[in-house]
Amino acid sequence: MAKSEHPDLNDVELTVVLSALSDPVRLGLVQLLADGAERQWGELDAPVSNSTLSHHLKVLRAAGVTRTRDEGIRCYVHLRSGDLEARFPGLLESVLNARGKGATTIGIKTA
Structure with a gap:
């Protein structure tokens, strides 16, 4: 599995962040992650296919x-609030x- 690359926020343009936040699914993911918890990708319950969810998380x-x-084979994601x-x-x-206001509701899968 390839190691995830993370940009230095000093190099990130505001327009890039705003573009990433402009999609309803991505906005819903940000709202879910705003509680500060780290989430495993597999527990995210979004109304999109796994490959589309993966794309949104990559953006x-x-x-x-x-x-x-x-x-290992699991990926975890958290919001870079600070x-x-x-x-x-x-x-x-x-x-x-x-x-x-425009965000897709994203939930947590239960076992």
């Missing part, structure tokens, strides 16, 4: 919005305050 990672950690706040003060708070 968020490439934009510096999330960080992915590989552990990094985003330092680079773009107030952006994440504004996005999260818009909860329910």
